[in-house]
Amino acid sequence: MARLLLRDFDIRKAYLDGHAQAQLVDMLRPILKSAPLFRPTTASGKEMSVRMTSAGSLGWVSDKAGYRYQDLHPKGMSWPAIPDPILDIWRDLASSERDPDCCLINYYGEGTRMGLHQDKDEADFSWPVLSVSLGDDALFRIGNTTRGGKTESIWLNSGDVVIMGGPARLAYHGIDRIRFSSSRLLPKGGRINLTLRVAR
DNA sequence: TAGTAGCT
């Protein structure tokens, strides 16, 4: 496992081996079944290209009312629990003091992008944000803590983990594009990103 | 003013 720092983003290349990746995908199947992926919109009503759901006591949602964490899926069901193997990654790399209360599950299909944004809907920014890449390669772009200025990009591969803490916690970041079908982890192709956060 | 987790 290689570790690299890019603008204070702590990137663990190949943190998860193939077996661990496949195990996580297996654990996500029942979660996606009981809390189906949905396509959120921004506050201005524009659809995001990513599809998402969550696990944990809270889920991140967005619609015309804006970005927020809530305790129910938009269709009314509770969010499933975060599987232990996912919590283990957090405990190893982010914090052994407190578990995350949200695991956002983002699915990137062909053509999905995620514009530059900050993760700032949480109550306490002293907790890091941890992100796990599964499936297709993704071009990750890192900016600054305010909009504008130079950015840097890096390809994330299946099994990579990114930790955004300290100066990186409120940095703008996004996904410019994925290389659809570059990985065989997901039978239908695409990329799953797990984002672990302490929301409250 | 938000807008900007999108679109040009």
Add this chain to the structure above:
DNA sequence: GAGC
């Protein structure tokens, strides 16, 4: 990739 910049700018809105």
